Structure formats: C-alpha cells, structure tokens
Amino acid sequence: MKRADVSLFPILLKLKAKKCVVVGAGKIAAAKAAGLLASGAQVIVISPRADAWIRSQARAGKLIWHRRRFVAADMEHAFLVVAATNSNATNEAVFQACAKRAVLCNVADDPERCDFFYPAVVRRGPLQIAISTSGRSPALARRLRIELERQFGPEYSAWVEQVGEMREKLRGRDLSAAERRRLLEEIAGQSAFERFVQHRETKARYPKERSRR
Template sequence: MYHLSLNISGQLCIIVGGGKVAERKALSLLKAGAQVRLISPQLTDALHELAAARQIDWLPRCFELGDLADALLVFAATDSAAANKAAAQEAKAAGKLINVADAPELCSFHVPAVVRQGDLSIAVSTNGKSPALAARIRKELEAEYGPEYAVLLDLLGRVRAEVLAGTADGAARRNLFENLPHEDILLWIKTGQKERLRSWLRAVLGPDADYDLSQPDNS
C-alpha cells in the first residue's frame, strides 16, 4: 500500500449501506469536509438525522449500476457480501477507489486508525488484516502523544513560516530549526510553564520573539 493524506474537502464520497459501519464512515468523511451520499433503503437514526438536516445526500434504495459515476471515493458497507462485491466491481471498472467493509481483498484502499493532535496525525494501518489491532495501537499512541504535541506543532509551524519569510540564509535557518526543539519543550507545554517556553524562544529567535502559547483547537 502507498500511504498518503488526501484532501477530500468538497469532494463526493459515496457509501453503499446505511448501518452502523456506514454511519462511522459518514461521520469521519463529514469531519474531513467531504460531500457524502448514502445509497441504502434504510438508515440508522443518526444518519436519518443527518439526511433530514441535509448534511448528507440519501438515495433511499438499493445500489444500482451507474450510481458511482461522480464519486472520488466509494465505501461498500452493506450486510450483503454480494452487494458489496457488486459495488466494488463497478467502482474498479470506473476507476474509482473502493473500500469494502470486512473484505480487504476487494479494497483498493484501507482507512487507517488515526491519532490526531491538532495538525499532527499518526496513522496506523494493518492493510486490512486486523482493524482491531490498529485500534489498539492507536489507543496506545493517544496516551503517548497528548495535546501538548498540538501546541508544539502549531508553534513550530508559525516559527517556521516567519523564519522562511525572513532574510536569514539557509545555514542560519537550519541552525534555528535544529536548536528550537529543546529536550524539555514538551514538558514546559504540558505543565503550563509558558514563561519558561517564552524565554527559550527569545534565546533562540531573539529578544523580540513573542508567540501566543494557547492550545490550538483540536476538534
């Protein structure tokens, strides 16, 4: 598998199915800004609410040939192996990327278990062999990589943008980037030692360095 992070904002993603698996897929896709369409005679209560609120499109019928024409991504998540296989065959014939629940051999992509802390994403994939193991490892990583990493990454991103926009040459930039992450910086963030962190930033970047050290939104 070739792993990547895909921008699906505004893109049509189709889910064939309307049960709990389809619900989880839909919520995840909506969070990423996708346009979501479900094809299923029935939906869970939560999906019904999303359809009623026009947050998702709903075709209240079984999957038919031609339904996938405009999709970027396709998810087959019905309780019928035959229906899932039919959706996978059409998706592949149309050059669409397809994920089939509980059938890794029919998938052209897998969705990893992901730890998110702000802009930090850590993905765990078992290539579809054991989603349960991927979820277990994700929980372990969540304990290791807490909200302080969101603050750190936000800070490093802002510092990097300002340094790159400045007049420092390549060697000076590299020196700044290498010296900025102090071995205790995560501890300072985690324990709220903002003045200690500010002092370090000023020592590395200069006396005028001043950054908002509040925790970014991790929603």
Template sequence: MAEWLPTTTSINRDGYQPRHRTVGAAMVVMAMAERLLPVMLKVQGKRCVVIGGGEVAAQKVQQLLECGAEVVIVSPQVNDELKALAQRGQVCWLPQPYEASVLDGAFLVFACTDDNAVNRQVFADCQARRLWCNVADVPDLCSFFMPSILRRGELVIAVSTSGNSPAFARQVRLFLENLFSNEIGALTSLLGELKDEIRQKLPSIPARRRFVQRVWESEIWRHLRDGNLHAARETLRACLTMTATQQGSGDEAEKDNEDGV
C-alpha cells in the same frame, strides 16, 4: 513486550525471500506483504459515496464529515444516526438499492453493506471507473484502507495494519493516546503559525531539524500545560533565533538533497 532481533532473509528455490525474526526460541516467518503508500487526502468539498446504512457506514460517514466531505449515502434503509444527518441536511441520502450511476463524480467510495454480492459489484464498478474503493472488512476488495486515527489538534497520527487486523490497529492507537497529550497538538498549531518565518530563517532541512529538537527539549511543554500560549510562543521564537545564529556552512550543501520541511 517482545524484543525483535534484526531481520534476516534467505532465498528458496522459487526465488521467494521470506522475512523472519527470532523471538526467544521461536521463529516468526512473515510473508512479503504488498507495501502501501501512506497519504493524507484532502476531501474538503469532494463527493464521497457510502453504500450501506448501518453502523459501519455511519462510522465512515462521520469520518468523512469531520474532514469536510460532501457525503452521499446509498441504501434503501439507514439507521437513526444516518437518518438524523440526512434530515439536518448534512448528508445526501438516496433511499434506493445500489446502482453504478451513483458513482458518477465520486472521489472516494465505501461499500459497507452486509451483501457480499453488492460489495463485490461496487468494487468492480469502481475498478472500471478507476475510483478508489474501500469494502469494509474485505482487504482484497480495497484499493485503500482507513487507518485508526489519533488526533491531537492539527497533529494526526494514523495507524494501519494494512488490512490485517483493524481491531489491532485500534489497540495500538489507544496505546498511543496515552503517549501524546493535548499539548502536542497545541505545539503543532504554534509551529504552523511560524511556518513561513521558520522557512525563511532556516532554509536548510538540517537546521530545521535542530530547531525542532531544541523546541522539543525546551520549557515549552510546561507553558503549554499551564495554558500560557504567550510564553510558549516566546520560547518558540527564542529557539528559532538561537538555531538561526548557529547555522553551519554544511547545512546549505544538504539543502538540495532532502525533501520536505
């Protein structure tokens, strides 16, 4: 794997600041791409419209169903997978060509047809209605991108190339799958069980970070690999008690300067 050296910047006569990194003897120049805001959306019970009935549409539909969305498929024809979902009542299939009215009440919209004109029309209609829209494989017609997802229980890791190469995002996700075992998902759930207690006993962010590091370096991984959740919980509580008794006076000063848990 190439070793990336520190980024340097320079300003050309047009005021543009290209970023470039030196890799061996080669200079790689990277355009100042639009920076995206990663978010985790709650779509439970939300109307999500998928335009199209092929394999790509089916992938989007499955992802939405996994998150509890109410999925509406709009396409004169759909593949067998989508047809089976409709027959089981898991999705609503409108067997018709696209028209703007199908967007009424939508939370998210996905255009997955093989007709560029239809995809562009869907995006334009969404723009007019201020709806989030994703047009498959056309980054310029997307107000959001779908990352490649790695799930380990309640731990979710999303990998995105900002629309540059979904295939590469998938490759990175496959690499990460070898790094994160199922035990990390179990630990995430255990931390969720104690979330309120952790916040009560460790009111400062620095203390919570020390707690998590102590847990990370503990014997909890062995207990999780053995399937011994009782021992894992006891280890978690021991780490919590130890961290709570070692809180410093400086922690409170940092409490109001940091966000999150």
C-alpha cells in the same frame, strides 16, 4: 497478485467538496460517513434504510441520503466509495462498478476488495498519526493507537499549532538554508516541547499572579 505481495502507499487525502459515496447505512456505514464529513467531503449515502445518525444528518442537510438500492451509475464521478452493507453480492457489485470506472473503493471487512484501508488514527489537532496493518489485524492497529494516544497527549494539539506559527515567521526571515534548517529542527525538538509544556503548566497554576505583572 496476493495481498502479501502488495506494498501499500501511505497518503493523506484532501476531500473537501469531493463526491464520496457510502453504500449502506448501518453503524459501520455511519462511522465511515462521519469520517468523510469531518474531512469536508460531499457525502452521498445510498441505502433503502438508514441508521438514526445518517437520517439526522440528512435532515440537517449535511449529507445526501438516497433512500433506495445502489445502481452502478451512482459511482459516476465519485472520488472514492465505501461499501458497508450486509450483502456480499451488493458489496461485490459496488466493487466491480468502481473498478470499471477507476474509482477507489473500500469494502468493509473485506481486505481483498479494498483499494485503500482505513488506518487507526491518533488525532491531536493538526497532528495525525495513522497506523495500518494492511488489513491483517485491525485489533492490533487499535491497540497501537491507544499506546500512541498515551505517548502523544492532548498538549500536542496546541504545540503543533505553535510550531506551525513559528515556522511561518521563519519563512519571512533572511536566513541561509542551513540556519533555517537548524532553527526548524530546534523549534520542533524535544527540548522545545518540554519548555512549552512547562510554560503551560506554570500559566495554569498561577494565572492571577501572571495577569497582575
């Protein structure tokens, strides 16, 4: 099946404590490992040599670095695998080893050998906006990410937290389904966001006056 015929399924994964293997230890591999660590994964890096960041993380006990070449058995019980070496033969071997074990694999810069893609991501606290071109143009995905970062500024981080807290409070109230839905849409609406931003700006502008009241 050609790539053009495949429709990707968008999904956000919980990786906490899951075994995730990175084969390779250069700058690209380090970036992939950093993202996995940030998601709470158990990261195992396999490479004879390693980027300075990977070495430092291994010394700190934040990831495991096997200082050797990859073997197929490394894929056993892995949740997902990233291959990011400068050897096409090694990357192909990793991909085939994963396929035999039904393990999700991403080969860097090789869309045909990817079970999943890394999207460009806008992160604002609990808010995550992922952009993917299905591997066609990472440069376009990056440009769209920059545009969305301007649209969804840092203030969204605190606002989404507040919306979540208000939602939890509503869950404890005795409301009809229709009323609950109306209130949930209201607290997540544009007007509510604008009031939140205005309140923050006022609080930042007059902190002493507000504290004396």
